[in-house]
Amino acid sequence: MDFLDTYQEWADAHVFFDTALIPGPARHSIDPLAARTAAWESRLVQHTPNGHLLRGNALFRTLTNERTLHLLHVTHALEEISEHGVLHPSGGCLVGSIYCAPLTPAGSGFRMHNLGAYVLDKEAPAFVAKTGAPGRRPTPLIFEITLPAQAYRGLAGIDYLRLGSIHLRIYSRLEYLLSKAERHRLRETVLSRTKNSTTFLALAAAITYEGARVRPESFLRVLDEAIPRLPILGYLYFEALAEYLMLHSTSPQTMQRAEAGEFNNWLYKDMLFASFPHMAGKFDLAKFRPSPGDLDALLARIDPSVDASHARSYLSERISYLAAARLFTPGQVPEAWHHRRWEFDSLTHQLGPLLGHLIHRELRTFGRYPDFYFYYDQHKALQAWNYWNHMDIVVPFNGTFPKGEVGINPAYPDLQYRVWRAERDEAGHLHPAEELALTIAPRLVDIKHTLMRNNKWAEPAEPASV
Numbered sequence: 001m002d003f004l005d006t007y008q009e010w011a012d013a014h015v016f017f018d019t020a021l022i023p024g025p026a027r028h029s030i031d032p033l034a035a036r037t038a039a040w041e042s043r044l045v046q047h048t049p050n051g052h053l054l055r056g057n058a059l060f061r062t063l064t065n066e067r068t069l070h071l072l073h074v075t076h077a078l079e080e081i082s083e084h085g086v087l088h089p090s091g092g093c094l095v096g097s098i099y100c101a102p103l104t105p106a107g108s109g110f111r112m113h114n115l116g117a118y119v120l121d122k123e124a125p126a127f128v129a130k131t132g133a134p135g136r137r138p139t140p141l142i143f144e145i146t147l148p149a150q151a152y153r154g155l156a157g158i159d160y161l162r163l164g165s166i167h168l169r170i171y172s173r174l175e176y177l178l179s180k181a182e183r184h185r186l187r188e189t190v191l192s193r194t195k196n197s198t199t200f201l202a203l204a205a206a207i208t209y210e211g212a213r214v215r216p217e218s219f220l221r222v223l224d225e226a227i228p229r230l231p232i233l234g235y236l237y238f239e240a241l242a243e244y245l246m247l248h249s250t251s252p253q254t255m256q257r258a259e260a261g262e263f264n265n266w267l268y269k270d271m272l273f274a275s276f277p278h279m280a281g282k283f284d285l286a287k288f289r290p291s292p293g294d295l296d297a298l299l300a301r302i303d304p305s306v307d308a309s310h311a312r313s314y315l316s317e318r319i320s321y322l323a324a325a326r327l328f329t330p331g332q333v334p335e336a337w338h339h340r341r342w343e344f345d346s347l348t349h350q351l352g353p354l355l356g357h358l359i360h361r362e363l364r365t366f367g368r369y370p371d372f373y374f375y376y377d378q379h380k381a382l383q384a385w386n387y388w389n390h391m392d393i394v395v396p397f398n399g400t401f402p403k404g405e406v407g408i409n410p411a412y413p414d415l416q417y418r419v420w421r422a423e424r425d426e427a428g429h430l431h432p433a434e435e436l437a438l439t440i441a442p443r444l445v446d447i448k449h450t451l452m453r454n455n456k457w458a459e460p461a462e463p464a465s466v
Contacts, residue, residue: 009169010387012330013162015399017055017155018064032333033325036208040321048247050258058113058261059102059397059404064153069145069395071100071406072116072430074124078139078421087419087438088445089381089410093160093398096381096444097407100143104260109429110142110422114257115265115404117428123269130278139421142432143408145395146416152392157399158384161235161326164353167360170379174372182367187344189366190358193229194351198337200226200233200323201351207320209333216312220292223319231286232327232357233319238288240318241311242268243401248314250305265403271302286361327354378444385411385442411442 045051089096101116124138175183200222206212227233245267254264275290296308332350363369388409398405420432
């Protein structure tokens, strides 16, 4: 694969928020989803209570205007990190970054973004308690990042839901780490999962491309049945529901945070851990599967200001669109499902991203591949770092939805940063307490050695949306 291929693939995996307002040329002849995509962009921004934050928010203002950024990182193992003097990035929605949340100067200290406050006060303590690591406690670290003059000032956010084609391409390069029998079994497993999920895929395609009207209850039931076979649907469901809550909530807490230029992250966090409390110790959105019959009660408990009936209708349309836009090969409209040739190579032409997502997840436990899985994700991180360095992106952010999830590019040349252990005052603001001599290393933590997998110490994977 040459650089041009990877450059284009990684560019397509990013959302360029600052160019979304610029009318582009008519693309309907080459992109059958162009009109639907434009309609969704307009609907989200202009026709939701909090849609204005998709274009103007505190995070975006900081990324485009500030030369010095202050970020919060929460660790469970400061003693070991300090002993080694090295902090490694983790995978997840930010691919290979030091997972952080924004900080805003407030007097002599810093005010936490509501995402960071949730992680520090609720999620990280629950994570430590669930893993049973004795003596561990969440510790806030303040990173000060000085951006160079050439740093990219546009708003290019990585969307992990768009990584399916990249996953498939990386596997095609590394598949010979498996035996012939293992490769055959993997292909057959992925094909079987897809073939037995055509009811959902066909339904999503009909709603998105043909405007088919389906009772939301029926759609959610079909979705619920398909998630165990297509785990990526759990991620789509989570992101769509989180998006709905943040855009449509009108609670006093949401309005207060909107005034500060922040989406209310506590909504989807509470929703997630209220319905799946076990995820505090082992985060796995593939298992995000709220019962269709319990959805109304769940929404009422999380935020009475949202309309459950409206939410069901929204989710039916939105998840259908996301399935078509993120799981189907761009430019393709899969049709004649029952006449399809169910062979791996032919299926990649229309469902390549879906197969890539399935393979990426399957490989974690497949045959001998878990022994090599670190190199698979490291390979992906190397490509991301190469693209970010090409674009001079020092602080990537989660572009699936601008919740406030940001990272530090660990491979940026001459990265300028300082880091402190932080303490809190009575107002909840963070203050630098002790400067730490830590080095950010461009090497992923092996997932086998995180607290999510066993009790041997390593910096845990990111504690937020993925």
